Amino acid sequence: MAQHRTAIVTGAARGIGAAIARRLGSDGMQVAVLDLDEAACAGTVEAITGAGGEALAVGADVADEASVTAAVERVADELGAPTVLVNNAGIIRDNLLFKMSVDDWDAVMGVHLRGSFLMTRAAQQHMVAAGWGRIVNLSSTSALGNRGQVNYSAAKAGLQGFTKTLAIELGRFNVTANAIAPGFIETEMTAATAERLGIPFEQFREMAAQQIPVGRMGQPDDIAHTASFLCSEGAGFVSGQVIYVAGGPKD
Template sequence: METRVAVVTGGGSGIGAGVALALAGAGCRVGVLDRNEDGARSVVEEIRAAGGSAVAVGADVGVPESVERAVDEVTAALGPVGILVNNAGFARDSMVLDMPLEDWDAVVATHLRGSFLMLQATAPAMRSAGWGRIVNISSISALGDNNRANYVAAKAGVEGLTRAAALELAPYGITVNAIGPGVVNTAMTKVSAARAGRTLDEHLEAMRKSIPVGRVGTPYDIARAVLFFAAEDADYVTGQVLYVSGGPHG
């Protein structure tokens, strides 16, 4: 991957940070995008300290102008984008009948609209190169979850976008796949614990007991799957959703 430029959205923390570090470790030059630019800078500093090449860009992936500017900045600093990881996202949970419209719109805008806008902004360079890898981060919540209809709908939409774009982009040497993490210990896990009325440790233990392999996931688990989909010789795998969750789903 030493000739490739990768972009990771939501790369300033959690799964995104783990993915950015893994791609840099594999030799990619990495554009780390995040609304929290300080978080993105911290990840870039870690990449550079390890001898890698990276740039931090503050961006809101739900806003077309922000996406265009961010991709232009990465391209100017590192070169044309060949690998895109759509990871940016957050949760605003509530019962579907009580969900404010602004919470629905905000979650869908980042997860689904953001993935679409980033794909549109980066795929032309991949098409010109005759090679590209797009990995969308979904969730096992796409299969259904309580009190988060906006998140479930957005992630199910990401999986649909993955399959549709895979069909259209395959003739140009571009693969499009998705990863659906299960329970992964990140900052969002603290939010889930609070929603369940538990401490973080109590929540992680409860989740661990529900996972067949007997442990909670880490960003590294998701990053390893991204590296597989992004590999040079993964060109015969496209339009797929891989649930990385410690047990069977779907």
Template sequence: MNSRVALVTGAGSGIGAGTAKALAAQGNRVALVDRSDRAQAVADEIRESGGTAMAVQADISDPDAVTQAVEEVTATLGPVEVLVNNAGFARDNMVLDMPLADWDSVMATHLRGSFLMLKATAPAMREAGWGRVVNISSISALVDGDRANYVAAKAGLEGFTRATALDLAPFGITVNAIGPGVVVTEMTKVSAARAGRTLDEHIEVQRQSIPRGRVGTPHDIARAVLFFTAEDADYVTGQVIYVSGGPHG
């Protein structure tokens, strides 16, 4: 495949880090954007393996930070051709007990951040007549309890995917989404603690609901990203695929 410039948000750990590594392994030049400084270690690992990568620390809910980050990536690696909107976090609570700040912060990163990143990168894709955007949603977009903010944000992200796919299709840009099921990341530890379980106990409880009989890994999601971002995947757009080990609640 051609070497492309790929930008992955939330790339400091978990699905974002796994996706960045997978894209780099295919020869792409990868920019890892994260709110923390953890992406630097992932970028270093990619470079040590012979790949091309850079880390940028930025809050993607901040328009100025997004503009600055994309300008820095463009100056160093070239115009962004592949965007993976992965950044996100959970602030779970029963809706009646949910602070407004937790609602706003989740919406700001998942939805506002994805919008800002698309606005900042899609013009170069339009000019080139080629682009790939992949939004990382969640199986929780279908339904989940005690996390109305997260469910609403992910459901909104899927609607955003379909709408922007229509807007950008004439310019050779595809927009798709992936909805991971249970994938073991740093967020899994938080969920386990909230449920009053050890990490191993929590994983086992989750595993029992999955038809495939195992929990997911960042690699499982990265493989789906590689499909959507492939050179010859230009007839697939506006789609949401759930990578979740089979239908389950």
């Protein structure tokens, strides 16, 4: 069953992506650890193989069609046909609207939306052929609106509509599509947000925790647990959902 599944996790060199890749490896899947810099994937690959799993580092630009096509073909050849895809790759180019450049807008849209589209289009053929598939897209609570992130918020909201449409189109092939919308998760990206706001990260963490019902910031493993479920055999009747993993309710 799951031990024969091959998963691709994008943006898996660090942070949430690395945690998800490690978890899917421990679930018995062969994992393609994909990131822009293949060398940066080494740590995640070693963590998976060191625990007895199988993993492959893959360098690819998810926003580039030829790069994505080559990457998915390589995974199919070297690990096996991918039937699990986690679209986690993301960047931030935060700024208030009046200061935001077109390049900042396009870069964020390119990685989050174009990248998820290209990766999913390339991988879905393997899922359809297998008659089984799991797609998990990383949204964010920022989809509900967040000052200084008009590009990121729009992209993360767009991924929710993308997810629901995938669920409708691919359900007949036994392929599910769901989105995880993390809240405050302790990663390099949230550290960068604190820096942008001019707040020491420890103070930023405390401020965030005070606003979260469970009283703490999230960890990458919190997201990995949810992804593990959505990618599992038992989640076949869960599709088109957006799950907010934020330590409390979100709209």
